[in-house]
Amino acid sequence: MHDPIAELLAAHFPAESRKTLPSMESVAMDMAGLRRLVMWGARLALLVVMQQFREAEVEMEAFGELVNPDLFYQYHTHNYPDKTGSMVPFSMRLLHAQLPGLTGNHQLSLDRLCQLQHTCQQVLSEVRRGYLPFVTEPLTPEDQQVAETLWLERLTRVKFCLANTLVAMQDYLFAVEVYEGLLEELPRLRSQLLSVMGRLHLTLGDLPSAQTLFSLAEDRDENEEGEEERMVRTHINQGLVNVFLCHWQLAKDSFESALQLEPTNTTLKNNIAVCTFYQGYLKECIRELEGVVRWSPPSSLQPALLTNLTATYDLESSSAHSKKLSFLPLLGQHVGEGFPLSSLGLR
Amino acid sequence: MEGSVPQQHLLGLKVMRLTKPMLSYAVPVLGEPWDMLGTTLEENLSQDIRSPRDLPACSTGETLRLPMSFGLIFLGETFNGFISVHNDSQDVAKDVAVKVELLTPSHRPQLDPSACEERIISHEVKELGEHSLICTASYMVFATGEEMLLRKFFKFGVAKPLDVKTKFMNIEEDILLEVQIQNATPTHMFLDTVTFDPSAGFRAQDLNTIRTNNSEVSVFGKDNLLPPRNIRQHLYKLTPLGPLQTSGVVSNVQVGKMDIVWRSRFGERGRIQTGQLKATLPPLPQLKVTVVESPGTVSLERPFRITLRVHNGSGGPMRLRSVLEKHPGAGILWTGVTGKVYACPVHNELPAGGSMDMVVSLLPVLPGLQSFSPLLFVDVLSNQKKYHFNKLGQVFVEIQPPETLSSA
Numbered sequence: 001m002h003d004p005i006a007e008l009l010a011a012h013f014p015a016e017s018r019k020t021l022p023s024m025e026s027v028a029m030d031m032a033g034l035r036r037l038v039m040w041g042a043r044l045a046l047l048v049v050m051q052q053f054r055e056a057e058v059e060m061e062a063f064g065e066l067v068n069p070d071l072f073y074q075y076h077t078h079n080y081p082d083k084t085g086s087m088v089p090f091s092m093r094l095l096h097a098q099l100p101g102l103t104g105n106h107q108l109s110l111d112r113l114c115q116l117q118h119t120c121q122q123v124l125s126e127v128r129r130g131y132l133p134f135v136t137e138p139l140t141p142e143d144q145q146v147a148e149t150l151w152l153e154r155l156t157r158v159k160f161c162l163a164n165t166l167v168a169m170q171d172y173l174f175a176v177e178v179y180e181g182l183l184e185e186l187p188r189l190r191s192q193l194l195s196v197m198g199r200l201h202l203t204l205g206d207l208p209s210a211q212t213l214f215s216l217a218e219d220r221d222e223n224e225e226g227e228e229e230r231m232v233r234t235h236i237n238q239g240l241v242n243v244f245l246c247h248w249q250l251a252k253d254s255f256e257s258a259l260q261l262e263p264t265n266t267t268l269k270n271n272i273a274v275c276t277f278y279q280g281y282l283k284e285c286i287r288e289l290e291g292v293v294r295w296s297p298p299s300s301l302q303p304a305l306l307t308n309l310t311a312t313y314d315l316e317s318s319s320a321h322s323k324k325l326s327f328l329p330l331l332g333q334h335v336g337e338g339f340p341l342s343s344l345g346l347r
Numbered sequence: 348m349e350g351s352v353p354q355q356h357l358l359g360l361k362v363m364r365l366t367k368p369m370l371s372y373a374v375p376v377l378g379e380p381w382d383m384l385g386t387t388l389e390e391n392l393s394q395d396i397r398s399p400r401d402l403p404a405c406s407t408g409e410t411l412r413l414p415m416s417f418g419l420i421f422l423g424e425t426f427n428g429f430i431s432v433h434n435d436s437q438d439v440a441k442d443v444a445v446k447v448e449l450l451t452p453s454h455r456p457q458l459d460p461s462a463c464e465e466r467i468i469s470h471e472v473k474e475l476g477e478h479s480l481i482c483t484a485s486y487m488v489f490a491t492g493e494e495m496l497l498r499k500f501f502k503f504g505v506a507k508p509l510d511v512k513t514k515f516m517n518i519e520e521d522i523l524l525e526v527q528i529q530n531a532t533p534t535h536m537f538l539d540t541v542t543f544d545p546s547a548g549f550r551a552q553d554l555n556t557i558r559t560n561n562s563e564v565s566v567f568g569k570d571n572l573l574p575p576r577n578i579r580q581h582l583y584k585l586t587p588l589g590p591l592q593t594s595g596v597v598s599n600v601q602v603g604k605m606d607i608v609w610r611s612r613f614g615e616r617g618r619i620q621t622g623q624l625k626a627t628l629p630p631l632p633q634l635k636v637t638v639v640e641s642p643g644t645v646s647l648e649r650p651f652r653i654t655l656r657v658h659n660g661s662g663g664p665m666r667l668r669s670v671l672e673k674h675p676g677a678g679i680l681w682t683g684v685t686g687k688v689y690a691c692p693v694h695n696e697l698p699a700g701g702s703m704d705m706v707v708s709l710l711p712v713l714p715g716l717q718s719f720s721p722l723l724f725v726d727v728l729s730n731q732k733k734y735h736f737n738k739l740g741q742v743f744v745e746i747q748p749p750e751t752l753s754s755a
Contacts, residue, residue: 042383048376049391091378102374157377160404164375167407172535173572192401199370199407205537205610206572233401236409243368243411244614267396267410274368274411280467282431304371304397304410311363311413318359318435338391 037071041092048095050338053102060099066092084134090154098161106169113162120155127151156185172200191217191230195237202244211241232258232265239271248275266292270305277312286312293327298334303343310345321346357436358443360482360499365427365467366418367613371408373398421508421532422475423619430466432484439489450479472505508532508617511605515626522549522585522626526605530573536609538571543583545603546623554582573609585626597628633661634724634734639704644743650682650710653719655739657703663729664696669705670723678717678744682708688727696728711744 101109198213239254277285313320640654671681
């Protein structure tokens, strides 16, 4: 990509103060070396963050199913004489599993995630016996503790990805089941998990189940979080129930109660503005959303806010296009390359 | 949604369908602390309000999104639309009046004549097919005094949300109704209520609950969700309140209608009522014979007795002669005198509407599940009219253990 700022900097700053950053040209497409693999993992993650899913998928294809022999330490004994096992970072494996779903092939994502889940469970049971895969010496008790925590954490992350893929496939009931399975493993996140399950039931149209889950989420149990966080979540859940029932003013009241506890919460401000719109006050909604967006960039420059704002601009006047363009200077000043410009709705 | 706008209008008119908002979604990409990117990814994700703040690995957020497209609308749902009339020109428009009409496939009801600039309209969709929303804004250009009329058309189609099929089965005087409901939409449906409203001549019993000790539980369990294209069957027993059946077949009897209320995506409510469901009633049998007493299991080659109840459903009296038939290979044989005229209550006649019981002897000759042999009744009074009864009932014939046979 042509970067005029980089050229200017290069022209005006002395060579010694320049850092050499790896660019795409400097990383060879060969498989030798852990460092390069770690960099590939980072590159692919960044491509996904910038929503360049197709490019990431194409580059990931070169690595196949991540089981090629040259991805293992044993293949590179001249570099790593003592190490055994796969060189692929776990995050990269998770990304490899998530990618097909991001370009529409949800079934392949599910297959890969299930396989990854199975692998994690196998490693976990090995660790619990006191061993690591590919290593003959048993683990010390301290190491075993660390390994068990690590692999439990990884297993949890795989399950979250599974639930996300199921939601993308609109198989909400199955996603709720996956979250239910996580309740036991993550007691500290019990209230948060129950809230997500309730929200998915609202998406399905099932109000009684949602309300049951929300009231369970209000129980204090093993939650280590503060009272305030719990109250905010309770208000948000109540607000969403009111949105379900079209009780727009009650929904606004719920979100506003939460806002008093967290005055800088942008989500709450957005939701209040959305309720205002459904009450019929288009101009008021636009004023509220604009206020939030311009209030404190860059943190307030949210794609979610801009998407809602541009939808209201389209409705409000024929000069929506120029209003959308007026955000470009602000965006240019504050946001990075990953910002989805599609949220401006420019055609 | 836009139609074509002639350039000389001062005003613009837009309509947006108010489907329910959706929850935001994010694509969580997370790393481990020792990865090259360290905690950068987590920090980046925590800034985005599309991701839930308290569960970063989860893709379902808590931020509401306005609807991006018209979506689908189904019969029974409510069309909510936001109408915006705006003046983007430099001139003043006076006396702005907005009229909204909905042209359905059958007729043209008027919705809301008003002079407001922004308006939400609401209309419960009651017809299938293509609908047209006609918005007319009439105004006067202040500068010239010219009267202008801006009209825009917005078309949308209404599809069928449910496929309803019915099956009737007649059990004596009652009718069993099975209603099959299929979700024809692409999203889940939460069935709020499914009720059957019987028509005036019937009483309906809902057979979709299981009665436990203290309460009634639905046959479908706690789950009231109907996934897309799935089918659910509901069962009702209908009892006629008065004598409906005659000697002939009665068809197209209106038994009642179904009333179904559901909720779908984030609370979109829908309700439909079917038309009157029609059943065909069979004619009342003139002579009815039922087994009122019979053992379930009998022993091979040991005679046993059953009690039959004979009911005269015809309009006049009958004098019945029974003919005990035997077919070759039958497993159970009648024993007794055939061709006998049965002793009836009144003058050897069975009056209209009357019943009598008769005890008959039988002998099982084959083991296993056996049916009774056919029975023929001849009505002496009505010109030897014959009534044949083939499937009176069954009984299980056991083979006796060998020890008990050696007593002889």
